[in-house]
Amino acid sequence: MNVELLRDVKDGSQADGAQVVHLAQKPSRTTLSSWFSTGHETSIKMTEAILKRHNRKMRKRKKAIVDIDNTLWHFCDVLYERLKKINKTMPNPDYWTDWDFWENYCSKEEFICAIQDIQLNQDDERHLPYPEAKDFLATLKEYNYYIIIASHRTPASREQTHGWLVKHGLVFDEMHLSYDKTVLFDRSCDIVVDDSPHVLEKAVEKGIMAAGLTFPWNRHYANNGYTLLENLNDILSHILVYSNKL
Numbered sequence: 001m002n003v004e005l006l007r008d009v010k011d012g013s014q015a016d017g018a019q020v021v022h023l024a025q026k027p028s029r030t031t032l033s034s035w036f037s038t039g040h041e042t043s044i045k046m047t048e049a050i051l052k053r054h055n056r057k058m059r060k061r062k063k064a065i066v067d068i069d070n071t072l073w074h075f076c077d078v079l080y081e082r083l084k085k086i087n088k089t090m091p092n093p094d095y096w097t098d099w100d101f102w103e104n105y106c107s108k109e110e111f112i113c114a115i116q117d118i119q120l121n122q123d124d125e126r127h128l129p130y131p132e133a134k135d136f137l138a139t140l141k142e143y144n145y146y147i148i149i150a151s152h153r154t155p156a157s158r159e160q161t162h163g164w165l166v167k168h169g170l171v172f173d174e175m176h177l178s179y180d181k182t183v184l185f186d187r188s189c190d191i192v193v194d195d196s197p198h199v200l201e202k203a204v205e206k207g208i209m210a211a212g213l214t215f216p217w218n219r220h221y222a223n224n225g226y227t228l229l230e231n232l233n234d235i236l237s238h239i240l241v242y243s244n245k246l
């Protein structure tokens, strides 16, 4: 309220504007209380309406569950370098045609330790995302997907993982680090992007569209109801076409 307006109100004179006319009428305490109450109720009703609209929008928003290793970055090459230090005869990723390829070359403890060593140092300068990863996630977000980055890894790597995602501009809404991401697969999920045949099959079982990058360890299962493609751009196009968003 400006100085002119305040003076008019103080004088009880009627200046321009409805607000001044009302104030100049010197309302009683009861009237003021009634005005305040009416305004307050209106405000609550407006807030409720906004919340309802927001909740309706959120209900419509579908979830995209996106993996990290061998989905957003080329984890297998770094793992191979690490595994070679345990056993020089370790075959390179071209020969990892079986999910449990490592069993003949190192112990389970050594294998898990190698993976955790990488993941606990996720935010390393050498661990770069695929060139398309940033746009892939940004476009999903643009199309109103709620993005859950879900990685099969120790929750102890949360800080490093979060730092890596943020550093490389990889957008997301939520991060899930555990040894069973399939607990996320429910009716609100629209898509699952992963390289693990087991995870992709679980998604298909739940009626969720599943896709991933093609690798030696999953290409033999390509007819199990999910789609394998060569890069994230192709996966993005597939998702948008499948979801009738293109």
Ligand SMILES: [Mg+2]
Residues within 6 Å of the ligand: 067, 068, 069, 070, 071, 194, 195, 196
């Ligand atoms: Mg993976």
